[in-house]
Amino acid sequence: MRIGEYASGGISTRNTTLQERPKPPLSPAVPAGVVSDAQQIEIEALLRLGIGKPTIARAATMARHNGTSIERELLANRWVDAESYYAGLARTLRLPFLLQLDPALIHDDQALDTQLADTRSVRLNYADKAMIAIIPEAGRLLALARTIEARPGLAERIIVTTPTAMRDAIWRVGAKRRVKECIGTLFEDKGRFSARIVLSGKQGFIAGAALCALIFAAFSELPLIAIVHLALSLIYMAAILLRACALHHRRGPQPTPQPTERLPVYSVFVALYKEAEVAGQLVAALKQLNWPIAKLDIKLICEADDHATIAALEKQDLGPQFEIVAVPVSHPRTKPKALNYALSAARGEFLVIYDAEDRPHPDQLRAAYASFVAGRDDVACLQAPLIISNVGSSWISAAFALEYAALFRLLLPMLAKHRLPMPLGGTSNHLRVADLKACGGWDPYNVTEDADLGLRLYRLGYRCGVIDCPTYEDAPTKRDVWLNQRTRWFKGWLQTWLVMMRAPGTLVREMGIWPFLVFQVLVGGMLVASLTHPWMVMLILTTASYMMLGFPETATLDALLFLIDVANMLGSYVILLVLGRRAMLRDEKRKVGWRWVALPVYWMMISGAAWRAVFQLHFKPFFWDKTPHLPTSQPVRAASMPLQ
Numbered sequence: 001m002r003i004g005e006y007a008s009g010g011i012s013t014r015n016t017t018l019q020e021r022p023k024p025p026l027s028p029a030v031p032a033g034v035v036s037d038a039q040q041i042e043i044e045a046l047l048r049l050g051i052g053k054p055t056i057a058r059a060a061t062m063a064r065h066n067g068t069s070i071e072r073e074l075l076a077n078r079w080v081d082a083e084s085y086y087a088g089l090a091r092t093l094r095l096p097f098l099l100q101l102d103p104a105l106i107h108d109d110q111a112l113d114t115q116l117a118d119t120r121s122v123r124l125n126y127a128d129k130a131m132i133a134i135i136p137e138a139g140r141l142l143a144l145a146r147t148i149e150a151r152p153g154l155a156e157r158i159i160v161t162t163p164t165a166m167r168d169a170i171w172r173v174g175a176k177r178r179v180k181e182c183i184g185t186l187f188e189d190k191g192r193f194s195a196r197i198v199l200s201g202k203q204g205f206i207a208g209a210a211l212c213a214l215i216f217a218a219f220s221e222l223p224l225i226a227i228v229h230l231a232l233s234l235i236y237m238a239a240i241l242l243r244a245c246a247l248h249h250r251r252g253p254q255p256t257p258q259p260t261e262r263l264p265v266y267s268v269f270v271a272l273y274k275e276a277e278v279a280g281q282l283v284a285a286l287k288q289l290n291w292p293i294a295k296l297d298i299k300l301i302c303e304a305d306d307h308a309t310i311a312a313l314e315k316q317d318l319g320p321q322f323e324i325v326a327v328p329v330s331h332p333r334t335k336p337k338a339l340n341y342a343l344s345a346a347r348g349e350f351l352v353i354y355d356a357e358d359r360p361h362p363d364q365l366r367a368a369y370a371s372f373v374a375g376r377d378d379v380a381c382l383q384a385p386l387i388i389s390n391v392g393s394s395w396i397s398a399a400f401a402l403e404y405a406a407l408f409r410l411l412l413p414m415l416a417k418h419r420l421p422m423p424l425g426g427t428s429n430h431l432r433v434a435d436l437k438a439c440g441g442w443d444p445y446n447v448t449e450d451a452d453l454g455l456r457l458y459r460l461g462y463r464c465g466v467i468d469c470p471t472y473e474d475a476p477t478k479r480d481v482w483l484n485q486r487t488r489w490f491k492g493w494l495q496t497w498l499v500m501m502r503a504p505g506t507l508v509r510e511m512g513i514w515p516f517l518v519f520q521v522l523v524g525g526m527l528v529a530s531l532t533h534p535w536m537v538m539l540i541l542t543t544a545s546y547m548m549l550g551f552p553e554t555a556t557l558d559a560l561l562f563l564i565d566v567a568n569m570l571g572s573y574v575i576l577l578v579l580g581r582r583a584m585l586r587d588e589k590r591k592v593g594w595r596w597v598a599l600p601v602y603w604m605m606i607s608g609a610a611w612r613a614v615f616q617l618h619f620k621p622f623f624w625d626k627t628p629h630l631p632t633s634q635p636v637r638a639a640s641m642p643l644q
Contacts, residue, residue: 039063042070042139049088049138055079066292067262071138076294076320082162089136090160093145098161101133101169108174110181115170116345119163122170133159133166167345171325179328182340186440192502193456195446195495198621200502226557229539232532233564239525240571242518243406246579249414254367254468255374266365267297267348267433271338272309274626275356279312281631283322285359290366296321297347301338305329332622335426336442336449343441346433355427357473357629360384364469368430371467380435380462381454383416384428385409389632390474392591396482399595399602400475401588402580409583413466421511421519422464423451423496428471435462445622446499448492455500455519459510474632483609484625490530490613495621497523529572530610533603536565573599 039060046056051074059073066073074080083099090097105124106112115122124131136144148155187194199207214228268286275282286298302310304326313324327341339353350369354360361367361384368382385408388401408425415422429450439453439460446452454464476482500507500519508516543562577596581589616623 038139039070041142045092045138045141046070046074048092049085051080062292062294065262066294068292068294069137069139072294076292078319082164082320086135086160086162089138089141092141093136093148093155093160095148095155095158095160098133098159098165100165101161103169103173106169106173108177110177112170112174113178113344116167117347119166122166124159129157131157131159133161135163135166136160167323175328178341178344179330179337182337182343182441183330183332183444185340186443187445190440193440193443193452193499195443195452195499195621198495198617199498203498203502223557226561229561230557230564232528233536233561233568235521235525236529236532236536236568237564237571238521239529240568240575242521242525243411243575243579246406246410246414247582249410249417251413251468255370263292263295263366263369264349265295265297265347266291266369267299267346267351268354269299269301269339269342269346269351270354270356270358271301271335272313272356273303273306273333273335273338274309275629276308276312278356278629278631279309280316282354282356282358283313283316283318286322286354287319288362289360289364290362293319293321298322299325299342299345301325301327301342303327303329303333303338332444332624334444334447334449334622334624336446337444339449340441340444343437348433350430351433351436352430353427354471355473357632358427359389359472359632360428361469361471364428364467364471365430367467367469371465372430372432375465376463378461378463379465380432380439380457381424381464382430383408383412383422383424383454383464383466384430385466385468385470386425386428387470387472388475389472390477391588392593393474393633394477395595395598396479396602397475397477398592399576399599400482401584401592402576402596402599404475405581405583405588406576406579408466410579415518415522416464416466419463421458421515421522422454423448423493423523424454424464426450427473429453430467443499446492446495447488447622447624448496451493451523452496452499455496455523458515459500459507472632474629476627479605481627483605483612485627486606486609487612487616488625490527490610491616491621493523493527494613494617497527527610529568530606531614533569533572533607536569537604540565540569572603 043056043060047053055074056070059070059077059079062068062073062077063070068076075082075085087097101122101124105126106122107125112122119135121132121134124133148158187196213224216224268289270282270286272279272282282300289296298321300313300322302313302324310324310326318324323345325342325345327338330337350365350372352360352365352368364384368384371382372379386404387408388397388404390397391401392398412422412425426448427450435457439456439462442449443452443456457464476485500523511519540562543558576599581592581596584592
């Protein structure tokens with residue numbers, strides 16, 4: 001539209017300048033005595049726009065309850081059309097209205113991003129003059145009209161537009177700078193936390209020296225191989241024992257928010273890539289979130305060239321709380337890079353990450369907020385439990401469900417209770433936005449940005465907690481899909497361990513000796529167990545064969561190693577089964593059935609994924625192997641979702 005045009009179908013056809021007039025009598029629907037002076041001014045402006053009193057009364061009630069403005073409730077609940085509403089405000093102020101802004105007229109700088117989070121005004125640089133595009137507010141309309149009247153010529157330099165039009169233009173004009181910043185900021189400002197360099201020089205030297213030592217040991221008479229074997233076996237056993245400690249964990253009662261408590265703005269980030277098939281399911285799940293619509297900020301973050309997903313989202317009935325963010329094509333093409341790109345636009349005090357296939361419990365945001373309020377100030381993140389809904393679909397999904405039950409309902413709560421390092425899950429992480437920005441956001445080069453972020457927060461003095469409200473998702477049911485996903489996870493865990501261990505002395509000082517040891521057992525022990533499991537199984541079978549065939553008696557050290565290896569192998573299966581079943585509900589156990597007998601095969605698959613990750617770490621360290629998702633065949637009704 002050209003400057004000076006008005007959108008058709010405005011709220012009001014009145015062509016009067018807004019002036020201070022005697023207050024119109026309020027209808028019975030807007031009770032006197034409960035409306036503040038600010039709301040009274042807002043109501044008068046809205047009445048002059050032709051909005052009905054019952055609609056204003058309903059919005060005023062919600063505004064008082066939610067701590068928002070009447071205008072915000074009208075727009076958020078779509079009781080007025082945004083384009084017609086702002087066109088009406090422009091008409092009332094006798095200002096031109098633009099439905100779209102030309103990005104070429106906007107000068108880009110870093111300060112421009114503040115308008116993505118709090119959209120108010122932007123400068124437009126025309127060839128002959130500069131103008132200001134504004135988003136007027138009903139509550140300040142009278143003051144704005146007075147300012148325009150008091151300053152001759154000001155009206156000729158102001159244009160009214162919509163928040164959507166202004167954000168669209170700002171996203172486009174700052175795209176190249178923003179994507180460069182989201183990729184490079186962590187590496188440039190806090191390089192010791194970045195996985196962009198896979199191995200530091202010192203780590204490369206140590207790895208090479210260790211490999212040479214192993215080769216030498218293999219051809220020497222010294223028992224170095226046996227010593228290495230013993231060390232790895234003990235680390236393996238420590239990882240099992242740490243998980244066994246979770247068997248004794250007991251959760252306390254979780255805090256709940258008061259019904260009358262005013263809630264802050266909450267941002268919801270979902271990074272999507274090739275997810276057109278689950279777009280409808282995702283939007284439906286997010287619409288069920290029990291949070292005031294006027295205080296929801298949902299960002300659906302897509303790759304700019306993923307036209308199918310963007311088109312599928314645009315077909316949904318997206319309310320004003322939703323915004324589709326297109327990330328310019330760039331490498332690495334990872335989820336954390338996409339999240340970083342949108343971070344500067346987060347309007348919320350708190351932020352949660354979901355995946356495209358997630359179905360979060362409707363009350364999850366309220367549970368997280370209640371825990372943040374009741375908890376310590378240094379708790380920067382809360383992890384919600386992930387529950388597998390397609391437990392009975394295959395033996396792979398059954399084993400996956402056992403893993404998730406053990407991890408999210410026992411192990412992580414135990415670590416959180418004792419304020420120990422906690423690698424986060426890849427979804428349903430609730431974060432304080434200020435703390436997230438202070439620690440540098442996500443690492444775009446780490447393919448398990450969740451684990452990396454949880455451990456980095458701990459290094460910087462923050463802590464992570466857990467809540468009970470779950471998120472439901474489906475596990476892979478096919479071997480190839482599972483293998484690609486698990487390979488990426490192991491590659492990311494390797495990246496995280498290498499980043500953390502660049503300066504072990506510094507890490508001990510930052511974390512403390514006990515948390516440092518827990519980190520080594522938790523992440524390092526898991527990597528050792530997964531990589532050495534096939535080797536230990538082979539050694540057990542070989543040694544057992546020797547014993548059965550009557551070969552000469554083995555040495556004491558060999559016999560000790562044999563017993564430790566047997567304990568580790570059996571412990572791997574038993575601890576996964578016992579922890580998982582202890583955490584599961586009766587219906588989940590029934591769906592698992594006898595599929596747990598395949599756990600030895602599942603463990604060999606885990607080892608295969610771990611070794612595959614080692615090779616990928618060298619040849620394509622930042623490659624994100626996309627996990628395909630389909631709409632769930634196991635819908636979970638909100639009313640039946642258990643609070644664990």
